[in-house]
Amino acid sequence: MARDMFATLASPSVECKWCLWLALMTLTLICATLLAIVDKLIGHRLEAEELNLGRGQDAIKTSITKLTADVDGIGARLDALETRAKTANKPPTAARFEESQDALKKRFESDELRSRQASDAEKEKKNPDRAVEGRRYGSSGSYSMAQPVFDFPTRN
Structure with missing residues (x-):
């Protein structure tokens, strides 16, 4: 069978050339379609990963903001306690x-x-x-x- 194909390719007739050209274009179209589908799938997957990364970054930023607020609150409490301690150690005024x-x-x-x-x-x-x-x-x-x-x- 392979010999017949090579023989046909070696001395093709006009009809065979059109059939080969049509077959080649069909294969090209199928490959291009498959490549487009794979490209879209990969693109969607990358977008989803970027979204997840974005959400992760937002969550990290929110956590950092909350921790900063907690640290600021603790600092304010320490300052208040320090002020109380300073006033408590002073001798009483009249x-x-x-x-x-x-x-x-x-x-x-x-x-x-x-x-x-x-x-x-x-x-x-x-x-x-x-x-x-x-x-x-x-x-x-x-x-x-x-x-x-x-x-x-x-x-x-």
Whole structure:
């Protein structure tokens, strides 16, 4: 069969030349189509990889930005702690001393108020007939820290 092809090629007729030319053009067209398909597939794959790389770069940039913000936040906290430590180690000024004394007084007064209210509530539970002034028999109707209406007898 190979001998017949070579013999035909060696002495081709006009019809055979057209058939060979048509076959050669068909093979060229098929090869060109296959090359175009392969080129598109490779191109799509490269684009997809570039996209993935772009997404990866964006993710890395975002991570770096977040880490930078975290580091800045930590730096700000350290600066605040450093400032607090510096002010805490300073001797108290008169104004700061007065502020702390006022705060202690308010705290003591609120603690004292709570303890009085608790003791009044206990007394009222024990003796509901005897009420604290302002709770039941007070004129204003609001609770006041006044003395009880009735004096409790003391044991001798």
